[in-house]
Amino acid sequence: MDDLVIETHGLRKSFKGNPALAGLNLEVPAGSIFGFLGRNGAGKTTTIKLLMGMLKPDSGDARVFGLPAGDTPEGIEIRRRLGYVTEEKDLYPYMTVEQIIHFTRSFFPKWRDVLEKKYLKRFELPLNRKISDLSKGMRSQLMLLLGISHGAELLILDEPTEGLDPVVVEDMLRELVAISAAEGTTIFFSSHQLEEVEQIADRVCIIDRGAAVVTGSLDDLKTQYQRLRVVFGEGLPAPIQWGEGAERVRQEGRTVEILASHNIEAILNQARSLPGASVERFPVTLKEIFMEHVRSN
Numbered sequence: 001m002d003d004l005v006i007e008t009h010g011l012r013k014s015f016k017g018n019p020a021l022a023g024l025n026l027e028v029p030a031g032s033i034f035g036f037l038g039r040n041g042a043g044k045t046t047t048i049k050l051l052m053g054m055l056k057p058d059s060g061d062a063r064v065f066g067l068p069a070g071d072t073p074e075g076i077e078i079r080r081r082l083g084y085v086t087e088e089k090d091l092y093p094y095m096t097v098e099q100i101i102h103f104t105r106s107f108f109p110k111w112r113d114v115l116e117k118k119y120l121k122r123f124e125l126p127l128n129r130k131i132s133d134l135s136k137g138m139r140s141q142l143m144l145l146l147g148i149s150h151g152a153e154l155l156i157l158d159e160p161t162e163g164l165d166p167v168v169v170e171d172m173l174r175e176l177v178a179i180s181a182a183e184g185t186t187i188f189f190s191s192h193q194l195e196e197v198e199q200i201a202d203r204v205c206i207i208d209r210g211a212a213v214v215t216g217s218l219d220d221l222k223t224q225y226q227r228l229r230v231v232f233g234e235g236l237p238a239p240i241q242w243g244e245g246a247e248r249v250r251q252e253g254r255t256v257e258i259l260a261s262h263n264i265e266a267i268l269n270q271a272r273s274l275p276g277a278s279v280e281r282f283p284v285t286l287k288e289i290f291m292e293h294v295r296s297n
Contacts, residue, residue: 003030004066005154005186006051011060012210013046020046022210023060028188028203033180035197035218036190037286038207039294044190047207048158052079064154080108082154083147085140093132097125097142101149108150116149122175137168144172148179154186155179161196173200198286206293213293218286225284228258228267233276240274243267247292259284259292 006028013021021043028034038044049055050062053075065081067074091100105111120127123141131139140160147155155176161169177200179185191197197204204221206214214221232254240256242249245263249256260267264281271279 004028004063005030006034006062006064006188007066008047008051008062009060011047011050011062012058013043013050013055014058019210021050021057021060024207024210025212026205026215028186030186031180031184032203033176033187033189033201035201035204036188036207037192037194037197037204037290039192042207042294043210044207045158046210048156048188048190051156052082052084081152082156083144083150083152085143085147085155085157085160091131091139091142094130096128096130097134098127100131100142101127101146104146104150110151112149112151116145119145119148137164137172140164140168140172144175144179148183148185152185154188156188156190158190159192160189161191161193169196176200194285194287194290204286206290208294214289221289222284222286224262225289226260226264227282227284227288228260228264228271229280229282230256230258230271230274231278231280232256232274233278237274243270259288261292 004027006026008024008026011021011024012019024043024047036044036047046055050057051064051069053069053071056070062069064078067078069075069078095103101116123138123145125138125142125145131142134142144155161172164172173196176187176189180187189197189201198218201218203216204214204218205212235254236251236256242258243263243266245260246258246267247261248259258267268279268281271277
């Protein structure tokens with residue numbers, strides 16, 4: 001297996017008796033663009049804060065770059081090697097773009113001037129403008145510039161596109177792919193914007209109620225899952241007990257829709273063996289997989 005940049009085992013965290021994480025297991029390979037998905041309140045931000053040492057787990061283990069995450073010397077080393085972009089776009093509002101770059105550079109002896117200049121030009125950031133006067137999209141771009149320029153091996157993005165203009169979102173996603181390809185940067189992308197994650201991620205984890213419910217290569221998951229449509233020419237036969245792997249079955253008139261997570265060929269053969277049945281198969285989207293696993297009971 002590839003080297004793991006992020007690894008958690010049995011990670012648990014509660015707040016006032018309410019579980020936020022319930023035994024989370026994660027493996028994020030180096031160089032991947034990893035989509036971390038879940039509804040609001042599923043535990044995504046809590047996970048990120050634990051990885052960055054901003055919170056302590058109740059139990060379990062979290063490691064970044066093979067180092068234990070936490071408010072320790074190892075935790076400080078972890079934070080020096082990553083960049084962090086939040087939904088809130090937290091920066092010193094009274095500083096100008098030039099001042100925040102100069103301030104941040106002072107903490108990183110391996111600051112890469114070439115990348116700083118490249119992304120200043122690419123993002124068209126005005127050096128003399130105060131951060132408080134920047135748009136939300138420009139603040140996101142500035143945070144990316146700071147992370148990339150200090151040589152971050154890992155970018156942790158917590159809902160980075162929330163509230164941004166669609167054009168800015170598209171530009172940011174394109175840039176993230178370019179950064180990962182050119183610099184080998186691992187990108188951990190926490191979001192509930194499924195279309196954006198599907199556009200750029202090569203691996204995903206869907207988290208629900210504080211635990212991983214689906215994880216793996218996005219291509220493998222989209223091959224593993226299939227949507228089947230069975231149409232009967234003269235009405236449905238007696239109630240059908242579909243085979244293992246038929247996660248969701250919906251009937252409308254003479255048509256049965258099946259979302260299957262595995263055992264696809266066996267379910268197809270079962271459907272084709274039924275009198276008067278016509279069977280089609282379709283690929284699924286990440287949204288369909290997501291909705292199946294986080295749907296309220």
